[in-house]
Amino acid sequence: MSKILVVAEVSAGKLKKTTHSAISFARMAGMPFDVLVVGHGVGAAVEELRAFGAGAVKVADDARFAHYVGEVFAPTVSAAASGYAVVAVTASSFGKDLAPRVAARLGAGFASDIAGVDASGGALSYKRPMYAGNAVASMQVTTSTQVVSARQSEFAAAAPSGGASPVEAVAAVDAPLAGRVEFVSFDEVKSARPELAEAKVVVSGGRSLKSAEGFKTVLEPLVDVMGAAMGASRAAVDAGYVPNDLQVGQTGKVVAPKLYIAVGISGAIQHIAGMKNSKVIVAINKDPEAPIFQLADYGLVADLYKAVPELTEAVKKIRAEG
Amino acid sequence: MKILVPLKRTADPDNANKIKIGAGGAKIETTGLEPKANPFDEYAVEASLRLLENGPTKARIAGDKLTIVSFGPKEAATNIRQALAMGGDDGLLFHADDESLDGDLVARALAKVVEQQKPDLVVLGKQAVDGDSNQVGQVLAELLQWPSATFAMSIELSADKKTVVVGREVDGGVIKLKLTLPAVITVDLRIVSSKSVVNHVTPATFAYPEGARFTPLPMIIKAKTKPIVEAPIASLGVDLALKSKYVSFALPPARKGGVKVKDVAELVQKLRTEAKVL
Ligand SMILES: Cc1cc2nc3c(=O)[nH]c(=O)nc-3n(C[C@H](O)[C@H](O)[C@H](O)COP(=O)(O)OP(=O)(O)OC[C@H]3O[C@@H](n4cnc5c(N)ncnc54)[C@H](O)[C@@H]3O)c2cc1C
Ligand SMILES: Cc1cc2nc3c(=O)[nH]c(=O)nc-3n(C[C@H](O)[C@H](O)[C@H](O)COP(=O)(O)OP(=O)(O)OC[C@H]3O[C@@H](n4cnc5c(N)ncnc54)[C@H](O)[C@@H]3O)c2cc1C
DSSP states (O other): OOOEEEEOOEETTEEOTHHHHHHHHHHHHTSOEEEEEEESSOHHHHHHHTTBOOSOEEEEEOGGGSSOOHHHHHHHHHHHTTTOSEEEEEOSHHHHHHHHHHHHHHTOEEEEEESEEEOTTSSOEEEEEEGGGTEEEEEEEOSSSEEEEEOGGGSOOOOOOBSOOOEEEOOOOOOTTGGGEEEEEEEEOOOSSOOGGGOSEEEEEOGGGOSHHHIIIIIHHHHHHTTOEEEEOHHHHHTTSSOGGGBBSTTSBOOOOSEEEEESOOOOHHHHTTTTTOSEEEEEESOTTOGGGGTOSEEEESOHHHHHHHHHHHHHHHHHHO | OEEEEEOOEEEOGGGGGGOEEEGGGTEEEOTTSOEEEOHHHHHHHHHHHHHHEETTTTEEOTTOEEEEEEEEOTTHHHHHHHHHHHTOOEEEEEEOOGGGOOHHHHHHHHHHHHHHHOOSEEEEESOOTTTOOOOHHHHHHHHHTOOEEEEEEEEEEOTTSSEEEEEEEETTEEEEEEEESSEEEEEOGGGGSTTSEEOSSSOTTOOOOSSSOOOOHHHHHHHTTSOEEEEEGGGGOOOOOOSEEEEEEEOOOOOOOOEEESSHHHHHHHHHHTSOOO
16 A cells, blocks of 8 residues: 655654644545654654554654754665655755655655645646746656655644554664764754744735844834734845744745735745735735735735834734733 | 856746746746846855855966856856856756756756766755756755755855855754765855855955856956857766656636725724734
């Protein structure tokens, strides 16, 4: 029976929510699946993963997996993938780095960053956005093993289905390249806010906020009163106003929250590619011709320095009223 | 030191919303869109030059070399030529079109080129902005069994040129990896920030202008005499079979703009009663 191997993502032993999207892919593909956890001190993550209806939760728990290094992970994942029809991971920075390596080692074809799967025709068929989401390809992988990375915003996080999948240990495989790549450091940006890709509301700011201080004093109060995740345009990230991983877009994060508020963002093609599937889009921009208005459900032509504090106050009042 | 930069010719990414679907869904048509070098590959060229030169004078380090390679139509020679005008030394163009390539084939063909050229470093873009696959660098690294670092926002070449420390843009922060050369690097947007590349030749006080460099006229003229060798991709002796098949293409569902609201009060009211998201 053909089966899917879902590769979980853990960070410092903790299960990352990205994993739930890869599980959701497996369920949609309509095939039985196992989950593979590679990491160190992943006991709790494994326990959590037993409740999703996997045939088995396979675990490679080893000190060498304390930090993700592609060269070190790929041999173990590839060995564990033997016999599976599909290897699936979510297209986070972890999945984007790992999946093509595993494909190369298995001699498998790779469907990258897919937005949909169709299992009705016998062979799996994938939808892939291309050209910054301006075309959607329908494609298939023709090798006997396939590797897939799934776009988190298009595969809603799977919920536990109960049960307790059996746990199986798998061996850590030696990585011949381990001696030539050394983990030096992880400079983590800590934030108490929801993760961009998981938030129900995203408030993003652009170049027009002018500084890190601008983000802090003007945008963040709105972000926090909305309980939102904060995003940004490339221009704001390049200028150093906010950390790199807040960039929304074709080459940053793709998000599809219930509500996306774009503040002082012009709406370049590359930005739109990362947020156009949001349910409701609000744009605040002082230029009535800004391209972002072409797709905003609600557009407000205004100076953000006036409109954003007003909006923040209005939302505060609503929240206070309950 | 020898660096190889693979560069893809892509349709003008700033106008990607003007592409059309042709032949009843069998083709993507980019007619009317100016073909440009994939921006990430331009950044790869910029980053490579910063590794190979003394920043303030742009004087190249003796014996170093930058080769540009592309798999594409004959016209891609123009895009290679632009990279040579930036400072590349020579080019290789293997004729192929997108329909007859997949990321796996590009990587296998690149592995052959690496065998012939013996670079110390292959610097690629993290993704081609047409296919948006983000795969070739990772596959190449596995095929070569070279250490690699994807999504680079900083590169520091050691003074003895034996190792690089690469800062990778990842979810939640920046990971630094130290690689022993030869190695593969794929670059992200921030690699063209003013101080993102360190080679211990350019003075630490020197700040590059942001972005890929402009090419002055004398460089453009000089590039005309730099060699570009062309050959069919089959001449590399790779199996041309693809591992994936693009069956059809479609436009995404169109999203219609909505209404303009006159002030914050109206916005709040609509978000509450109409959209029900507040
Ligand atoms: C290879 C490549 C990849 C890229 N990837 C991405 C990506 O993933 N994500 C991304 O976002 N971009 C990306 N870009 C960049 C993109 O092309 C745009 O340059 C960028 O999105 C512009 O950011 P912005 O809207 O903040 O700035 P601008 O385009 O400068 O827009 C600023 C806007 O703010 C408005 N404004 C100014 N002052 C005020 C005020 N007081 N009140 C209200 N409005 C105001 C202006 O009217 C304007 O519309 C990429 C580019 C390249 C080449
Ligand atoms: C009309 C059309 C039909 C297609 N049909 C198929 C198909 O049937 N099967 C299939 O699998 N794919 C198909 N593709 C996708 C595509 O041809 C390949 O995926 C592609 O050539 C490799 O690019 P990428 O987007 O995967 O590269 P990425 O992995 O996103 O690129 C990363 C880096 O690799 C390097 N690179 C990538 N391509 C080249 C190149 N050509 N020359 C030099 N360097 C390069 C660059 O440095 C680039 O920055 C089709 C594409 C189009 C537009």
